[in-house]
Amino acid sequence: MSRRLLGLLLVLPALAVIALLFILPLIMSAVGAFQVDGAFGWGNFVKTFDLYTKDIIFTVVIVSLSTVLIGLASIAIGGYLTLGNNPVAVSILRFLYRWPMFIPFIVVGQLMRTFLAKNGMMNNAAVSLGLMTPMETMSFLDWRGIVFAFVWKQTPFVALLVAGAMASLNRDTIEAARNLGASKLRVLFEIIVPQVAVTLTVGLILSFVTMMSVLSVPLMINAQSPTMLTADIAFRVNAYGDYGVANALGLISLVLASSVAWIYLRISLKERT
Amino acid sequence: MTALRNNLSALWWVPRGIVFGLMAFFIFGPLFNMLLWTVTEKWYFPHTFPLEYGFSSWEKVFAPRGGALESLGNSLVVALLTVVVSLALAIPAGYALARLKLPLRGVILLAFLIPQAFPNLTVYVNIARIFYEIGLNGTIPGVVLVHVSHGLVYAVWIATAAFSAIDPELEQAARNIGAGALRTFRDVTLPLAAPGLMASAIFVFLESLDEFTGSYFVGAPDVNMLPLLLYTTASGGNYQIASITALLLLVPSLVFMAVVERFLKADVLSRVGQ
Numbered sequence A: 001m002s003r004r005l006l007g008l009l010l011v012l013p014a015l016a017v018i019a020l021l022f023i024l025p026l027i028m029s030a031v032g033a034f035q036v037d038g039a040f041g042w043g044n045f046v047k048t049f050d051l052y053t054k055d056i057i058f059t060v061v062i063v064s065l066s067t068v069l070i071g072l073a074s075i076a077i078g079g080y081l082t083l084g085n086n087p088v089a090v091s092i093l094r095f096l097y098r099w100p101m102f103i104p105f106i107v108v109g110q111l112m113r114t115f116l117a118k119n120g121m122m123n124n125a126a127v128s129l130g131l132m133t134p135m136e137t138m139s140f141l142d143w144r145g146i147v148f149a150f151v152w153k154q155t156p157f158v159a160l161l162v163a164g165a166m167a168s169l170n171r172d173t174i175e176a177a178r179n180l181g182a183s184k185l186r187v188l189f190e191i192i193v194p195q196v197a198v199t200l201t202v203g204l205i206l207s208f209v210t211m212m213s214v215l216s217v218p219l220m221i222n223a224q225s226p227t228m229l230t231a232d233i234a235f236r237v238n239a240y241g242d243y244g245v246a247n248a249l250g251l252i253s254l255v256l257a258s259s260v261a262w263i264y265l266r267i268s269l270k271e272r273t
Numbered sequence B: 001m002t003a004l005r006n007n008l009s010a011l012w013w014v015p016r017g018i019v020f021g022l023m024a025f026f027i028f029g030p031l032f033n034m035l036l037w038t039v040t041e042k043w044y045f046p047h048t049f050p051l052e053y054g055f056s057s058w059e060k061v062f063a064p065r066g067g068a069l070e071s072l073g074n075s076l077v078v079a080l081l082t083v084v085v086s087l088a089l090a091i092p093a094g095y096a097l098a099r100l101k102l103p104l105r106g107v108i109l110l111a112f113l114i115p116q117a118f119p120n121l122t123v124y125v126n127i128a129r130i131f132y133e134i135g136l137n138g139t140i141p142g143v144v145l146v147h148v149s150h151g152l153v154y155a156v157w158i159a160t161a162a163f164s165a166i167d168p169e170l171e172q173a174a175r176n177i178g179a180g181a182l183r184t185f186r187d188v189t190l191p192l193a194a195p196g197l198m199a200s201a202i203f204v205f206l207e208s209l210d211e212f213t214g215s216y217f218v219g220a221p222d223v224n225m226l227p228l229l230l231y232t233t234a235s236g237g238n239y240q241i242a243s244i245t246a247l248l249l250l251v252p253s254l255v256f257m258a259v260v261e262r263f264l265k266a267d268v269l270s271r272v273g274q
Helices: A003-032 A043-083 A087-097 A105-115 A121-128 A143-167 A171-179 A184-195 A197-213 A216-221 A229-240 A243-272 B002-011 B013-038 B056-062 B068-099 B105-111 B121-133 B140-164 B168-176 B181-210 B213-219 B226-235 B239-263
Strands: B040-042
Touching: A003 A243, A003 B068, A003 B105, A003 B121, A003 B140, A043 A087, A043 A143, A043 A184, A043 A197, A043 A229, A043 A243, A087 A143, A087 B013, A105 A121, A105 A143, A105 A216, A105 B013, A105 B181, A105 B226, A105 B239, A121 B013, A143 A197, A143 A216, A143 B013, A171 A184, A184 A197, A197 A229, A197 A243, A216 A229, A216 B226, A229 A243, A229 B121, A229 B213, A243 B105, A243 B121, B002 B013, B013 B040, B013 B239, B056 B068, B056 B239, B068 B105, B068 B140, B068 B181, B068 B226, B068 B239, B105 B140, B121 B140, B121 B213, B140 B181, B140 B213, B168 B181, B181 B239, B213 B226, B226 B239
Parallel strands: none
Antiparallel strands: none
16 A cells, blocks of 8 residues: 555545534535525525624624734734843743633633623722722623633734744844844834734734634623624524524625635645745 | 942833733733632622622532533533544544655645634534434534534644654664564654643643533533533523633633643644644
C-alpha cells in the first residue's frame, strides 16, 4: 500500500465526521432556507426581512463594535507587554489579562447578569465611591452588556496571539526607531502593528465568527427585541418549529460571517503556499 | 539628580496603579460577584453586599433531587466519551498529517476548522432534525457526536503538531534495530507525543464541558448537562444556584489555564496549524 493511500485512510474517519456532522447539515440549512411548504421560493426571506431586519443590523453593529474594541485592547496589551520598561508592571499585566480566556460563554453570561445588573457590583462600586446615588443606578443588561461580555471574553485570546507575534519580532528595528527618538506610541503603530497585522486579523476574524454564533450570551443577557440573530433562530425553532425562517436567518449570518472568513482563508492559504 | 529620577519613576505607578486597578476590577469583579452569590441567603437592592450568608443553596444543588448531580454526571460522561472518540479519530489523522505525504494537506487541515469558522447554530438545528429521524436526538451518543465534530479541530491540530515535533530519527533508530511499524509507533512515537496529546485531550474535554448550543438543541430536555442547568436556573431567576453551577464549570477552565503551559511546550505550540 502506498504511503499516500495509507495517509488518506488514516485521515478519512476524522474527515467523515466533519462531512456528515457539519457540512451535510450546513447544506441542509442552506437548502431549507429556500423551501416553503415543500416548494422552492423566497417566502422565508420575505418573512425574515419583515420580522428581523432590525435584529440583523443590531447583530452586525454589536459584533463589529466588539471586534473593534477587542482589536484596540489587544494592541494596547500586546504593545505594553512588548514595549513596557518596568518589568514589574509588565508581569502584573501578563498575570492580569489572561483570566477570562478559558471561561465558557455561558458562564460569562451568568457573570455579567450579576455584575452589570442594577444592583450588580459595578453599580455598587460606583455608589460606594460616591460617583452616583443608588437611585441613579441602571442595568447594563442590553446591547452594552453583550458588547461588554464579548470584549471581556475574547480580548485575552486575541491579545495572547498578538503579544506572541510581537514578542517574536526582530527587536533591532524597534530599538533603532527608539534611539532615533520615535515615541513608543509611534513605534507601536508604525513599526510593530503593521508587522503583526496578519496575526491580528486572524484573531479578530475568529472572534467575529465566534461572536456571530454564540447563543448563550444574548439569551442570558438580553433576549428581548432587538436581540441577536442566534437568539432569534433559537426562538423560531423552539416556539414555532419554523425551520424555514430559522434556516434563512442562519444563511444570513453565514453570509455575514463567511465574508470575513473568506479573508481568513485567503490569508492562511497564502501563508501555507 | 538620581533621586529626582527615582521619584519620577515612582510617580509612574500612579497612572499604572489606576489602569491596573480598573483592569483588575473589571476582570475579577464579575468573578467575585458570582462567588458572593454562591453563599448568599438574602441580597436585594440597594445593598452593596449580601444581608445574610449561608450554604443552603449548596445543599439544594447537591440534594439527590436537585438535578445538579445528574447534570454533572452527564456532563462528565459526555466529556470523557468525547475525548475518547476525538483522540481515536485524531491520533491516526494527526500522525498521517505529520508524517505521511498527503495530497492537499493544507486543505485537509483547514477542513477541521470549518466547524469553528462558520456560525454553528443552524447546523445544530439541522443535526437535531437528522438525529430525530434516526433516534439519536436526546441521547448521550448524539450529544457526544456533536461535541466531537466541534472539538476535532483542537484534537487534530494539536496531535499533528505533537507528532511533527518528534525527531523522525528516533523512529528510524527503532526501525533499524528491527521493530515493526506498529511497535515503533506504540513504543516510541506515542510516548513521545503523550504530553501534546494530553493537551489536546484537555482542550477537547473543556470544549465539551462548556458547550451550550449543541447540547441545547440535541440534548435538551432528555440529556441534562451543566450548561443547560445553568441556563434554566438563571432564566428562572435563581441567582444562587446559577452561580454555583457557573462555579462548577469555571474551576476546570481556570485550573487548565494555570497548567496548560506544562503540557503544551513551545516546540509543539509553534507547530499548531502548520
